[in-house]
Amino acid sequence: MKKFLLLLLPLSLITVSLFYVKVSSSENKGRKYYEEAGQILWEIQTDEKIIALxxxxxxxxxxxxxxxxxxxxxxxxxxxxxxxxxxxxxxxxxxxxxxxxxxxxxxxxxxxxxxxxxxxxxxxxxxxxxxxxxxxxxxxxxxx
Ligand SMILES: [Zn+2]
CATH class of the missing domain: 3.20.20.370 (Glycoside hydrolase/deacetylase)
Structure with missing residues (x-):
């Protein structure tokens, strides 16, 4: 099972941003790698006014x-x-x-x-x- 590592920080009412800290490797592969691998989600683009608590x-x-x-x-x-x-x-x-x-x-x-x-x-x-x-x-x- 995949284990997602993330922090949720609501940056505005429109965008919810998710940040991560990687623990399984000493090599930092960067945001692009983890987004493309589907392991980390930074942001959710939406027209809705939403916030994550x-x-x-x-x-x-x-x-x-x-x-x-x-x-x-x-x-x-x-x-x-x-x-x-x-x-x-x-x-x-x-x-x-x-x-x-x-x-x-x-x-x-x-x-x-x-x-x-x-x-x-x-x-x-x-x-x-x-x-x-x-x-x-x-x-x-x-x-x-
Ligand atoms: Zn704590």
Whole structure:
């Protein structure tokens, strides 16, 4: 299965830009290579006024619950980049995110600021397993 590495940053109401950080190779092949390979998506051109909402580092017992309440109030969906160890502490929030139709995505297990590729791949796998263990859903997005 392909693992997409990306950051979503809404640059305007019209364009949603997706950036990536590559972890599987030490050689930087550049944007063109990854776009043509279909592995990374930088931008989505659209005439619609859209925005992508993303939240990192949770779930947090208080703040994530509040975010979910606001999203529910406005019938909005978001992508949550989840830290695995926080998911283990708050499985009810992971279940709520999933049940309410939000995208569950991987943001490592311990949120290390520096690591090596071997450890990073373990962190990604570990968080995928935590999320899948709670929801049955296998994340396809990763934010470094
Ligand atoms: Zn983070």
């Amino acid at each position: 993303t939240f990192d580092d949770g779930p947090h017992r208080k703040y994530t619950a509040e975010i979910l309440d606001v999203l529910d109030k406005y019938n909005a969906k978001a992508t949550f980049f989840i830290v695995g160890q926080n998911a283990e502490k708050n499985p009810e929030l992971i279940t709520r995110m999933y049940d309410e139709g939000h995208e569950l995505a991987n943001h490592t297990y311990t949120h290390p600021l520096r690591t090596n590729v071997t450890n990073l791949m373990k962190e990604i796998q570990q968080t995928d397993e935590v999320i899948a263990g709670i929801t049955g859903y296998q994340p396809t997005l990763f934010r470094p």
